[in-house]
Amino acid sequence: MSAVTLEDVTFTYPGAAAPTLRNVCLDVPEGDFLAIMGANGCGKSTLCKTMNGLIPQFIVGDLTGTITVGGIDAATAQIGELARKIGYVYQDFENQLVRPTVLDEASFSCLNYAYDDYIERGMRALDLCGLSDRAESYIWQLSGGQKHLLALAGAIALEPGVIVLDEPVAQLDPYHAQKTYEVLRDLNENHGKTIIVIEHHTDFIAKYCKSAALMRNGTIAWTLPAHEALQQLEDLEASDVHPPQIALAGRELKHAGALPQRAPLPTTVEEGFAAFSGIPFIPPADRAGSDEGADRTADAGGSSLSADPIVRFRNVSVSYRSVKGAPRRVFEGLDLDIQRGEKIALVGSNGAGKSTLMKLLYGLIKPQAGEILLDGAPTRGMGPDELSEKLSLVYQNPEQMFIKDSIRADIEFAMRARGVDDAAARTDELLGRFRLTELADHDGRLMSGGQMRRASLAIGIALNPPVLLLDEPTANLDIGTRQEITRLIADLRGVTDTVVIATHDMQLVCQFADRIIVLCDGEIIGDGTPDEIFMNADVVERSGIRPPEIFAMGQALDCSAACYTLDAFLGCFPAWQKMKEHGVAGERAGAPSFSPSSTRARYAHEYEEGDAA
Amino acid sequence: MMEKLSENIMDKVSIDFLRDQVLKNAYGNDDTPIAQLDPRVLLLWYLFFALVPWFLNDVVVLMGMFVLTAITTRLARVAPLVLFVFALGVFSQTGYMFVASLLFGGDMSTLAPLLVLTLKVATVSLASITVFSGLDPDKLSNGLLWFGCPERLSFSISFAYRILPILMEEMQNILLSYRMRGRAPEHDTFGGKVRWVIYQVKTIVQSFYPLMLNTAKRSRTTVEALELKGYRYAATNMKVLKIKLSSLHAGRREAVFAFVSAAWVACCFACPAALEVLL
Incomplete structure (x- = not known):
C-alpha cells in the first residue's frame, strides 16, 4: 500500500507568476526511506507542505491534483486527522519548539488532540529518539543535535505512519547528523515508519536511504532506488546535487579504462573498496x-x-x-x-x-x-x-x-x-x-x-x-x-x-x-x-569529526594515503594519471575533457546564471 | 579600586546577564516550597494581599503583612535582578519623598505617614513577585485557566518565556553589530559623555527594526508548527481543558499554607488591640 500518493499536483503561490510545483506525480510505498534531492528553490519544501495539509489549508494558493496520505485526501481532511498520519520536522527546527520543557514539547500535540495518556505518548516518543533521560530538561539546556531529536520526537508523538524531515543534516555537526539518521533508520526498520527526507548530502543518502527522487523545476524528474539514483551523475550535477565523490572517482576511472564500462558506479566506501581494490593505487611515495x-x-x-x-x-x-x-x-x-x-x-x-x-x-x-x-x-x-x-x-x-x-x-x-x-x-x-x-x-x-x-x-x-x-x-x-x-x-x-x-x-x-x-x-x-x-585516529574518534568521504576511501585502499580532494585521490591511480596526460592532449585536439575540475567550473558557471535570474 | 569595581559591574550587566536572570526567574526556582503550591490557592492568596493592604492604615498591621510577604518572597527564591527592580521601584515611589522632605526642613515625623504608603506598595509588590515569579509560567497559566482566563492568554505567558531568551540573543547580536561597526563618540569630556549616551540610546532604538524583522522571519515556522501540533484545534476542545486542569491538585500543603497565612494576618489584626489592653 502507498503511504503517500501525489497525482498530477500543481501549486502556485498567490501572486507568483509561475507554479512552484508542476504536475508532480509521486508514489511513496509504505516502509520506504525516500530522499528528495534538488537545487535550492526547486520546490522541495513546498512539496512536503502539500503532504501535511499546510498547503492548501494554511498557506493558500492555487492547488490542483490529488494528494493522498495514509488513505485520506490531504487537501480536505482535518489538519488534526492528518497530523496523526504524517509528522514534519522543519529545517529551522529550533523555531518549531514551542514549549519550555522537553517532555512538554514531546507531548504537546497529544495533549492538543485530547489524548488522556499524552504524557506516556510523549515519553514513548522521547524514548524512540533517545532523549528519555532528558525529559525534565528545559529546551535551552539541550545541544543543537538534541533539539533536532526533540523536534523529531514531537513529530512522532502522534504516531504518524509517515515522517517528513526538511534537510536534517544542514544545521548539525556530523556526529549528531549521523545520530539523527540512526534514529530514523530505527524508526524505519523496526517501527514500520515511512520516512521522507529532503537531503543534499549524498553520503547520507547512500548510507541510509532506500530510494531517492530528483526534483527539477518543480517536478519530479525520476524516482529510483537510492543506489541507482546516485549513479546518475550528470542529472545530479545539473541539479546542483553533489554526487558522492566515490562515484565521481569511479566515473573518472571508467574513462581511464581502469574500471569496466558496464560495472555499476560505487557510492559508498565499502562498494568503492570492492571496485577499486583491484586497481593499482600508489599514494605519493613517502609521506614527504x-x-x-x-x-x-x-x-x-x-x-x-x-x-x-x-x-x-x-x-x-x-x-x-x-x-x-x-x-x-x-x-x-x-x-x-x-x-x-x-x-x-x-x-x-x-x-x-x-x-x-x-x-x-x-x-x-x-x-x-x-x-x-x-x-x-x-x-x-x-x-x-x-x-x-x-x-x-x-x-x-x-x-x-x-x-x-x-x-x-x-x-x-x-x-x-x-x-x-x-x-x-x-x-x-x-x-x-x-x-x-x-x-x-x-x-x-x-x-x-x-x-x-x-x-x-x-x-x-x-x-x-x-x-x-x-x-x-x-x-x-x-x-x-x-x-x-x-x-x-x-x-x-x-x-x-x-x-x-x-x-x-x-x-x-x-x-x-x-x-x-x-x-x-x-x-x-x-x-x-x-x-x-x-591521520590521528584517536583525535578523529574523540571529536566526532568526519574527514571527507574521499579521504576515508583513500585510507581504506592504503592506510598511508591522505587525499583531501578528488584530484589528489585520482592522482594516486597511475592509470588515471596516464589518461590525464592523454586527456590534455585530447583536449587540444578538441575532444571533451572529463577532468573533475572542469565539472566544477561548469557548476559554478551554472550557479551564477541561476543566481542572476 | 573604583575602576576595578566599575569594570566588575560592566562585566556583569550585559544582555547575557539579563537573559540568565529572566530564565532563572522563570524556571530556576521550581523546587521551592512556593513553586510546589497549587496555583489556584496562590492566586487567591495573591488576591487578598494585593487588595487588602490598600484599605488599611495601621502601621503595625501593615508591617506584619509586609513581613509575611517578605518571607514568602524569600521562600520563592526570586532572582536578584527582580528584587533590585523592586527596591528601585519602591524607592522611586516613596523613598525619595522622605529624602526630599528631610532636605526641606522635615524631620522624623514625616517618616510615619510615608512609611504607611511605602509598606502598602511594598507588600503588594512582594505578593506579586511571590506569585508571578515564584511559580513557573506553566503552573501560573494553568491556574489562570482554571479561573476562566482565555486559553490564548495562558499560552502566551508560557510562550513568551520560551521566546524571550531567543529574542535577547538576537538583540545581543544585533547590538554587537552596531557596536563593532559603528563608532561611538569619544566620552572624555562632559559634552562627549552626553553625546555618547545619546548615541547608545539611538543604537538601541535602531536595533528594533532588524530585531522585529528577524523575529517575524523566524515566527513563520513557529506559527505553522503550532498549527500542525493542533494548537488551534485544542482551543475549542473542552476535553483538552479538562485534561490540562486535572493536574491541579490542592491538598494538605495548600491547607497548611493558607492556615499559616490566615493565622498570621489574624495575629496582625489582633496585635494593636492586644497592645492596648496590655498598656
Missing part, C-alpha cells in the same frame, strides 16, 4: 608532504616566541552561569597562540567550545581568569572600536549582520562611521567582488541563503581587518552554493591576513586550512596540519 607540514608547524611553533603572535590566549578560564546549580565550565587554563597570516579551522562537535572561543576573542565574553592578547595588547579594557580595528566576525546567522535596509548601506556603514575617504568606491568594489551589484538596494533578509552569506562576508571584510573570524560560513547551504562560498573564502587568502573559521564542513577545512584546531569539551585535543589531524 606530511613530514614537511609537521616541520613547518614545528618551525612556526619555535619561532612564535620571537615573532609575536597576533592572538594569544594565556591560561584562560571561562564558565557560564547556569540557571540552576553550579556554573558550567567551558575552558580551564586554555593556552593558544595564533600566528600572523595563519589560516585556521576550528572544528569539534556542537558545544565543544568553538563559539565561546570566538566570543572570547571578540570581547563578548570576558574570561574569569587569564587574559587574551590581541597584537600584544590585552583585550580587556579595549573598547569595541579598538577591537573592530583588529578583527571582524561574520556570524553564523547572516540576518544578524543586516542592520540597515539595503546591502549597500550595510557594507558602507562601518566605513562611513570611521570616515573612510573612498567608502563609496570601496563599497562598489566589494559589491562587485561578491557579485552583489545588482542586489545592492535589496534588504539583506529577503535574499536567498547564498546571497545572504556573500553579503555577510562583504560586510565582514569591509574594514580590511587583520583577523577575520567566520562562524559556520557554509551552514544551511546547498552544495552548489557551498562550493561557491568555499571558493570565495579561498579567494580571501590573498586579501585578509589571518582567518579563523569555526566549521563542521570538512570539505571547506580541507580546501582552506593550514592548521586545524580540534576542540572537545573545552579542551584542545588536536592542533596541527590536516594530515596530522585526520
